């Protein structure tokens with residue numbers, strides 16, 4: 571079981587992923603950092619950016635450019651099994667929209683949406699759900715320490 575995530579300098583998504591207590595790896599924030607290449611099936615956790623049509627009046631780009639770059643690598647894209655998106659419900663119908671875009675483009679289920687750094691219920695629901703459904707999703711069972 572691997573969680574691949576992106577988080578900007580505000581690190582909300584990093585804090586959420588840390589609380590899941592599952593093996594994880596971060597997509598680099600800066601272009602001068604080495605590219606991330608993964609080698610096992612993963613669930614992608616991605617915050618939503620772009621502001622959305624509900625706020626800006628125009629269609630934004632909800633998936634961060636760093637995540638687009640990561641998924642543009644065909645090897646990385648071949649290993650995604652599910653997506654989880656973060657966001658802020660202030661964005662109305664664009665709340666967590668990165669998950670809709672990634673699910674459609676990569677043909678994987680959008681399994682969970684959370685706000686900012688998530689709460690204890692989010693952490694428990696997602697962690698338990700991923701472990702219980704690992705085989706169905708095509709994720710490896712979590713390694714026992």
Ligand SMILES: Cc1cc2nc3c(=O)[nH]c(=O)nc-3n(C[C@H](O)[C@H](O)[C@H](O)COP(=O)(O)O)c2cc1C
Nearest residue numbers: 577578580581582583617618621657658665666686
């Ligand atoms: C410029 C900007 C645009 C955003 N646009 C959206 C949006 O369209 N939909 C949404 O649900 N959240 C949106 N958010 C909220 C972020 O997804 C949220 O703050 C998230 O927790 C950031 O994660 P990070 O700190 O790991 O980068 C936006 C935040 C910023 C700063």
